[in-house]
Amino acid sequence: MVRQSTERIVPVSAEVKQALSNDLADSELARRVAAGDELAFEVLMRKHNRMLYRVARAVLRDDAEAEDALQLAYLHAYQAIGNYRGESSLSTWLTRIVVNESLMRMRKRRRESVVIPLESMAGASDMAMIENIESSAELPDAAAMRGETRLLIERHIDALPEVFRTVFVLRALEELTVEETAASLDIPEATVRTRFFRARGLLRETLAREIDVATSEAFAFDGARCDRIVSAVLDRIHPPDTT
Numbered sequence: 001m002v003r004q005s006t007e008r009i010v011p012v013s014a015e016v017k018q019a020l021s022n023d024l025a026d027s028e029l030a031r032r033v034a035a036g037d038e039l040a041f042e043v044l045m046r047k048h049n050r051m052l053y054r055v056a057r058a059v060l061r062d063d064a065e066a067e068d069a070l071q072l073a074y075l076h077a078y079q080a081i082g083n084y085r086g087e088s089s090l091s092t093w094l095t096r097i098v099v100n101e102s103l104m105r106m107r108k109r110r111r112e113s114v115v116i117p118l119e120s121m122a123g124a125s126d127m128a129m130i131e132n133i134e135s136s137a138e139l140p141d142a143a144a145m146r147g148e149t150r151l152l153i154e155r156h157i158d159a160l161p162e163v164f165r166t167v168f169v170l171r172a173l174e175e176l177t178v179e180e181t182a183a184s185l186d187i188p189e190a191t192v193r194t195r196f197f198r199a200r201g202l203l204r205e206t207l208a209r210e211i212d213v214a215t216s217e218a219f220a221f222d223g224a225r226c227d228r229i230v231s232a233v234l235d236r237i238h239p240p241d242t243t
Contacts, residue, residue, distance in 0.1 A: 011227060012046065019043045026090035034082040038237070042230055045074060048091055049226045051174045052098045055184075058169035059102035061158045065109075066102070067229055073101040074233045088183055095184035099166070106162075156203055164199035171196045 012020075020043055024032075029047075032040035052073070056066035077097050084093055157165060170181045171192070181196075182189040 012223075015039060016042055016046065020046060027086055030081055030084050030086075030090055033078065034084070038234070041078060042234065044090075045230050045233065046226060048094055049229060051091065052094055053225070053229070054169050054173055055095055055098050055166065056102045058157075058166045059099065059162060060106055061165075065105060067225065069102045069105050070098060071229055071232050071236070073098040074229075075236055076101065078233070078237065089180070092180065092183045095170075096186065099185065153203075160199055160202060164195050164202065167192055167195040168199035168203075172200075 016039065019039065024040075024043070026044075029040050029044045033044060049070075053066055053070055056069045056073070057063065060066050060069060073094070077094055080097075084090065157168065160168060166185065167181060170176045170184060171178070176184065178189050178192050178196075181192045185192070
């Protein structure tokens, strides 16, 4: 996997922190990256990492696969960013690249193995867990309860059909508008509304009130993962000198 191609971890430098705090417009970042500014490319990755990782994760339902897909998508973006003309937002342009890379990876994975639907394997155990949560007394540690609820929500988001899952992640977790989601996935706005409504309905069938407790914390994107993805992409562009 691409993620395993390097052990070097690039921490956030003072320069990058300053550039992030300056909040450069995406159009300016794209122009600088196209001109060969690698610091601007690192800023671009760190600025969009969480959202794009969540998009890849929504399609692939696997942390490691999502990291690999995101790294390859960044490489494609780096090579093609000179063609970005600003007809859509840069985040929309990047999302399309990530979705395409993730879908190609998923199709390849399906060709290589027989996939057993997650719903048929985990449905009973998930339902038992939900019943236990609903019938048990309140946990003594509120933080532990939130953590358990977050994990429960993540499992049920994973169990959504792909077309609903990706729309739900963009609308509920990343809080994109209907218009932004439609542009990112290249589907009609009416389709976004229908799929999001259906996704929420499917989740509420099993989660009821728990759905609003920890949605904002689902699929946490920590600093280590962000650093690892940035490091791997930068090393692919300029491999470290091993002499």
